[in-house]
Amino acid sequence: MGRVPCCDKNGLKKGPWTPEEDHKLVSFIQLHGPGNWRSLPKNAGLQRCGKSCRLRWTNYLRPDIKRGRFSFEEEETIIQLHSILGNKWSAIAARLPGRTDNEIKNYWNTHIRKRLLRDGIDPVTHAPRLDLLDLSSIISSALCNPSTLLNLSTLKLQENQLFNPLLQNQDVPALLSQPRQFHNLVQQVPACTTATTSTGGFIDQTTQVMQAKVEGFSSNPTSTFNCQNSPENFVPSSLNESLVSLPNFYCNGTTTDPTVPELGEYSGFQSANNGYQNFSIDSVMSTPLLSPDPLNSSSTYLNSSSTEDERECYSSLLKFEIPESLDIDDFL
DNA sequence: AAACGCCGCAACCGCCGAGGT
């Protein structure tokens, strides 16, 4: 037996609330308190469904709602909490007195998300967007040139070497307890760029691309790859299939804020001893054309100041390991 | 001044899970 709808749609009003309706709802709740939303509209003389009444009350009429623009501190808090909680708007709202989950969600989607994208930060992972790490082109290049496949297989990523020493010395929960510091840290992350690759062969391309990424990572305390040596951790069964998308900034299992739930509650967190977060390749693959900063759309990845030694060093840092059992057809 | 498009926000929809009966 199917579930009955929350209300009878027939004859019930929809759309914007009138002041009279608001008054009826507020008056009724002031007298009887909220609750039993199903019967409330009938008892209050409203031609609305209970769900609509509940939303109107919780999102607009509740007396403790703070209206108006979000302050800079509130915005920082939202970003910080979102990096911990993900899209758990109600949990975020619970830590922002006077703000509702719907309001925060709208504000996130219309302001913060755009701002983060503009700053070159993936609003899902809170990591710098690695738009330029065009893995699909790298892989397809390798597939078109089987002689390079062997070279690709020798590439490995040693994630902890990519870490900015800044973060290695950071107590992340302590960092998060200082929103401004956290924010400044995030702001240090350079925007990702688009690039053209040279025609000098796959390894040269890869080296350049990877080098640019390393340059980005070198100042990036927030993320790195987690390409561990198993196909399920790195190689998707389909290029369009996302890996685990981790929305969070850090991976420690606890925070200094007792109001913040244990991070282990959220599946996206890594264990504390990893000291790094997973990186969503999906976020990279899905936003290749959204590089927000035209200033960074330089035609090359190569840093003019980098030396051959540095390039060699970077190449050795970036190692992908593709298991022998990998079926190339999976990529096709 | 009118038309148009974009943007922000309130509100809705469909679904799900928790908890109570």
Place this chain on the structure above:
DNA sequence: AACCTCGGCGGTTGCGGCGTT
């Protein structure tokens, strides 16, 4: 176990305001 209510979520829509042409 089945059903029901409620609250929460992500995604989406509709509309008013505003800027541009």
